[in-house]
Amino acid sequence: MASNTEISDLDKTIVGHHEYCTDKELQNDPNRSDTLVTTPEATLESFADLDEKKILRKMDLRLIPMLAILYLLSFLDRGNIGNAKIEGLQEDLRMSPDEYNWCLTVFFFTYATFEVPSNLLLKKLRPSRWLPLIMVAILVAVIAFFVLYDFPETASFLTEKEREFIVFRLKYQGQQGKEHTQVAQAEEFEWKYVFEAFKDWQIWVNLFVYWGVVCPLYGISLFLPTIIRNLGYSASTAQLMTVPIYITAAILAVIFAFLSDKVGKRSPFVISFFLMMIVGFSITNPRVVYGGVFVVACAIYPAFPGVVTWLSNNLAGSYKRSAGMAIQIGVGNLGGAMASNFYRQGDSPQYILGHGLELGFISVGVIAAFILVIAYTSINKKRDRIIRDGGENQFTAKELSAKGDKAVTFRYMI
Known part of the structure; x- marks a missing residue:
C-alpha cells in the first residue's frame, strides 16, 4: 500500500516536469555522470534549431507512463474502500456507519503532517529514490527506481543540446515576454x-480553490458505489455503473489539460468545471441522481490537475514551489x-446534506478562483507598468532571482 504522502509527491512530479537542480548540486553529486549546465549567455534563439514539440513528446513518453502507474497505485488505498463497502466490508468488520466514516477520515491526517517535509525530501533525494522508498511494498516501485529520470541534466534519452534547452526553459518559466530582462529562478x-x-x-x-475540488473528489470516489447501490441496484451492477463515469472523466481530463x-x-477551465459541479450536485431527484454524479465526476477529474x-x-x-504545493x-x-463524513447512510438515496455541503465548498472555491484571477490580473498590469518605466533596473539579476514570483519580471498565469 502506498503511503499517504506518495500521491501528492506524484502530483508535484507529474505537473510540468519542473524539478531541476543547480549547477553546484550537479558538480557536488558523484552519482551524476552528466554535469550539463546552461551557459549564462544562452538565449531562446540559441535553441532555434530544436523542435520543442518533439522534445516534449519524448519527455512525456519516458516520464508519464511510469508516473501514471505510480499515481494509480497510490490512489487505490483510498478509492477502492468505497467499492469494498458495498461488497460487505462494513458488515464483515461489524462497523457502524459512523465507525466506517471515521476509518475513511484517518487516511487524511498524515497528509497535513508529512506533506512539506516529504516534498523537500523529494527534491533532496531525487524522485527515483524517494517515490519508490515510500512505496516499497509495491513491486512496480522497484522498477520505478531504475526507470524514472530525476532531472533534465541526467536524462540519457535527451541529447546534450536538448537537455540544455529544457534546463533553460525551466529556469525562465513565467517570463515568456521578450520586452524585459530574463531572470533565472533561484534554485539554491x-x-x-x-x-x-x-x-x-x-x-x-x-x-480554498483546492478544497472546492478535493471535497467533491473524495466525496465521489469514496461514496459513488454506495450512492449507486442505494438507487436500488445490486452490488455488482453498482460496481459496473461506476466504470463509464470514470472512463469519461479520464478522457475529459486529458482533453482539457491539452486545451488549457x-x-x-487555467482559470476559465477551472471555473467552468466548478459550475458543472454545481449543476450535478443540484440534482436530488432519485431517478436522475446517477446523471448528476456523472456530470460531477466529469467536472471534478479535469478540474483537479x-x-x-x-x-x-x-x-x-x-524550493518555494515544493513547499507551496506541499x-x-x-x-x-x-x-x-471532512468529505468522508458528508454522506451518511440515513440520508440515502437523495443525500441532500452531503450534496449541500459539497455545494458549499464548491461555491467557496469559485469565489476564491475569481479572487485569484482579479489579483493576478492586477499584479501583472502593475508589473507591466513598472517594466515600461524601467523599474526593473533598480534590482540586480541576483535580487530578481531571489524574489522569485514576486519579481517584477515574473507574470502570473491566469
Missing part, C-alpha cells in the same frame, strides 16, 4: 523560501477528511 536551498511559501497569500487563497496548455490559461498546475505555474523557485496538497487534503 534556503529556509527563507520555505517560510515565504507559508507567508504567500496566493497559496492560502488557492487552498494550448491557450495558456488544473487547480494543482495553476498554483505550480505561479510559484517561482524550486501546503496546498497537504492541508488541502484535510478536505478529504
Whole structure:
C-alpha cells in the first residue's frame, strides 16, 4: 500500500516536469555522470534549431507512463474502500456507519503532517529514490527506481543540446515576454523560501480553490458505489455503473489539460468545471441522481490537475514551489477528511446534506478562483507598468532571482 504522502509527491512530479537542480548540486553529486549546465549567455534563439514539440513528446513518453502507474497505485488505498463497502466490508468488520466514516477520515491526517517535509525530501533525494522508498511494498516501485529520470541534466534519452534547452526553459518559466530582462529562478536551498511559501497569500487563497475540488473528489470516489447501490441496484451492477463515469472523466481530463496548455490559461477551465459541479450536485431527484454524479465526476477529474498546475505555474523557485504545493496538497487534503463524513447512510438515496455541503465548498472555491484571477490580473498590469518605466533596473539579476514570483519580471498565469 502506498503511503499517504506518495500521491501528492506524484502530483508535484507529474505537473510540468519542473524539478531541476543547480549547477553546484550537479558538480557536488558523484552519482551524476552528466554535469550539463546552461551557459549564462544562452538565449531562446540559441535553441532555434530544436523542435520543442518533439522534445516534449519524448519527455512525456519516458516520464508519464511510469508516473501514471505510480499515481494509480497510490490512489487505490483510498478509492477502492468505497467499492469494498458495498461488497460487505462494513458488515464483515461489524462497523457502524459512523465507525466506517471515521476509518475513511484517518487516511487524511498524515497528509497535513508529512506533506512539506516529504516534498523537500523529494527534491533532496531525487524522485527515483524517494517515490519508490515510500512505496516499497509495491513491486512496480522497484522498477520505478531504475526507470524514472530525476532531472533534465541526467536524462540519457535527451541529447546534450536538448537537455540544455529544457534546463533553460525551466529556469525562465513565467517570463515568456521578450520586452524585459530574463531572470533565472533561484534554485539554491534556503529556509527563507520555505517560510515565504507559508507567508504567500496566493497559496492560502488557492487552498480554498483546492478544497472546492478535493471535497467533491473524495466525496465521489469514496461514496459513488454506495450512492449507486442505494438507487436500488445490486452490488455488482453498482460496481459496473461506476466504470463509464470514470472512463469519461479520464478522457475529459486529458482533453482539457491539452486545451488549457494550448491557450495558456487555467482559470476559465477551472471555473467552468466548478459550475458543472454545481449543476450535478443540484440534482436530488432519485431517478436522475446517477446523471448528476456523472456530470460531477466529469467536472471534478479535469478540474483537479488544473487547480494543482495553476498554483505550480505561479510559484517561482524550486524550493518555494515544493513547499507551496506541499501546503496546498497537504492541508488541502484535510478536505478529504471532512468529505468522508458528508454522506451518511440515513440520508440515502437523495443525500441532500452531503450534496449541500459539497455545494458549499464548491461555491467557496469559485469565489476564491475569481479572487485569484482579479489579483493576478492586477499584479501583472502593475508589473507591466513598472517594466515600461524601467523599474526593473533598480534590482540586480541576483535580487530578481531571489524574489522569485514576486519579481517584477515574473507574470502570473491566469
